[in-house]
Amino acid sequence: MATVYLPPLLEDLTGGRSSVEVEGGTVRRIIDQLEGAWPGIRERLLEGDRLRPNLRVAVDGEISRLGLLERVSPSSEVHFVAAISGG
Numbered sequence: 001m002a003t004v005y006l007p008p009l010l011e012d013l014t015g016g017r018s019s020v021e022v023e024g025g026t027v028r029r030i031i032d033q034l035e036g037a038w039p040g041i042r043e044r045l046l047e048g049d050r051l052r053p054n055l056r057v058a059v060d061g062e063i064s065r066l067g068l069l070e071r072v073s074p075s076s077e078v079h080f081v082a083a084i085s086g087g
Contacts, residue, residue, distance in 0.1 A: 002076040004030060007055075010045075010080075013038045027057050028068035030078055045080060056083045 001021040011018060020037075024030035035042040044052075050067065051057060057064050058079040064070040072078060 001074055002030060002072050002078055004034065005077065005079045007080055007082065010038075010041055013040050013044075023074070024072055026068065026072055027059070027064065027066075027070045027078065030072055031068070054083050056081050 001023050003019055004022050005019045006014060006017070008018070014020060020034070022030050022033045022037075024033050031042055031045055034045075045055060046052065057067065057070065058081060059070050059072055060076050
């Protein structure tokens with residue numbers, strides 16, 4: 001199962017857990033599994049059918065350009081992180 005690291009904003013839904021193990025072949029499937037275990041997570045991570053504009057997802061240390069379509073292996077680490085922009 002992939003290890004998913006959650007931002008502090010979601011710990012109130014997961015009983016204080018900052019990481020969980022979840023099955024899923026894509027980021028979208030990971031979010032579906034998280035929602036099944038902890039209802040309310042999906043609406044905090046997604047806006048419509050996309051990641052919220054203030055979030056990015058990193059899989060195995062790389063910020064994903066594919067977003068919800070990014071492949072996730074059973075040994076992957078998935079991080080939901082705040083998007084940082086500069087100017």
